[in-house]
Amino acid sequence: MQATKTVDARRIKLIRDNLGLTVDQLQALLDNAGLPMGRGTITKMRKTYREEVGYDPTCRPKEAEARQATRTREIDIPQPSPISGGIDIPESLAKPYTRVVIDDSGRWVVLSDVHLPHHDVATVRAAVRIAKDKNANLLLNGDILDCPELSDHERHKDDVKFKTEIEMGRHFFEWIRSQLPKARIIYKEGNHEERLPRYLARNAPAIEHFVSMPDLLEIEDHGIEWVDNRRIAMLGSLPVLHGHEYKGSGGLKPAKWLYDKTASSALCGHFHRTDTHYKRGLMPDFHGVYTLGCACFLHPYYFRLNEWNHGFAEVEISGSGSVHVDNHRLRNGEII
Ligand SMILES: [Fe+2]
Ligand SMILES: [Fe+2]
Numbered sequence: 001m002q003a004t005k006t007v008d009a010r011r012i013k014l015i016r017d018n019l020g021l022t023v024d025q026l027q028a029l030l031d032n033a034g035l036p037m038g039r040g041t042i043t044k045m046r047k048t049y050r051e052e053v054g055y056d057p058t059c060r061p062k063e064a065e066a067r068q069a070t071r072t073r074e075i076d077i078p079q080p081s082p083i084s085g086g087i088d089i090p091e092s093l094a095k096p097y098t099r100v101v102i103d104d105s106g107r108w109v110v111l112s113d114v115h116l117p118h119h120d121v122a123t124v125r126a127a128v129r130i131a132k133d134k135n136a137n138l139l140l141n142g143d144i145l146d147c148p149e150l151s152d153h154e155r156h157k158d159d160v161k162f163k164t165e166i167e168m169g170r171h172f173f174e175w176i177r178s179q180l181p182k183a184r185i186i187y188k189e190g191n192h193e194e195r196l197p198r199y200l201a202r203n204a205p206a207i208e209h210f211v212s213m214p215d216l217l218e219i220e221d222h223g224i225e226w227v228d229n230r231r232i233a234m235l236g237s238l239p240v241l242h243g244h245e246y247k248g249s250g251g252l253k254p255a256k257w258l259y260d261k262t263a264s265s266a267l268c269g270h271f272h273r274t275d276t277h278y279k280r281g282l283m284p285d286f287h288g289v290y291t292l293g294c295a296c297f298l299h300p301y302y303f304r305l306n307e308w309n310h311g312f313a314e315v316e317i318s319g320s321g322s323v324h325v326d327n328h329r330l331r332n333g334e335i336i
Pocket of ligand 2: 142143190192244269270
């Protein structure tokens with residue numbers, strides 16, 4: 001009990017001492033300190049403490065100073081040890097790769113690959129309607145935006161401008177929240193959202209720390225939590241990936257392909273194909289692996305003929321953390 005209080009006090013101090021930072025930066029700071037916290041909680045605590053001290057977010061010099069503090073840190077230069085007479089090994093700069101644990105028991109709808117502005121309205125409506133009817137939470141599992149203007153690939157004359165896409169995204173998240181006012185909504189970054197940091201790294205590295213997809217989409221205003229850095233989201237005991245965390249195209253049987261990579265139960269989007277693979281090994285463990293259909297137009301100009309299908313999943317987390325998955329395949333907005 002005492003240990004928990006100490007950790008909480010450390011979290012509070014870190015947030016109070018860095019009120020000028022963005023939520024992303026605070027989360028990174030907490031992660032680095034071994035004190036992971038969810039974005040929603042960080043947002044609420046930052047808001048409370050800012051109000052307490054009358055913090056003015058427009059006070060740029062303070063904010064810049066605070067940001068600078070997180071971008072640089074002092075690293076001890078190896079010094080001769082008085083005991084051994086040698087020098088010590090340099091400190092590792094490796095940052096922990098953490099998982100996001102979502103242990104709210106109950107039902108979750110997992111919707112992947114919407115690819116705004118080429119979304120399939122009927123599929124999106126069907127997924128959100130089920131979430132609404134069953135009081136489910138919503139996990140948006142990557143590629144919700146398409147971002148063609150930021151892509152490495154060749155452009156098409158009809159590609160939508162990034163500015164327009166962001167405006168459509170804001171409209172989309174506003175609509176989602178209006179449909180699911182009380183749901184927990186989590187948005188995990190896919191490879192198409194990653195086009196923004198990659199574009200900035202290539203073309204505008206000087207501002208890459210100040211521009212982020214969740215800020216542009218203003219999802220924080222709708223209480224939507226953001227998961228980036230290719231972190232796995234644990235829905236109870238079920239690891240959820242977007243699918244690009246591993247290299248490869250999924251082969252003929254994407255769920256089997258995913259099982260060969262993970263050797264565990266798992267769920268992902270990315271391949272735009274509904275597929276399921278079950279495996280019982282020598283030990284009594286039973287693995288269920290699921291790849292999800294998409295919620296986008298099935299015949300984009302860059303891949304007219306393919307084996308994609310529409311779909312989404314429902315995941316029920318029991319009190320013990322075990323899960324039951326319904327992997328839905330849709331045609332014309334109807335589950336088949
Ligand atoms: Fe996708
Ligand atoms: Fe993807």
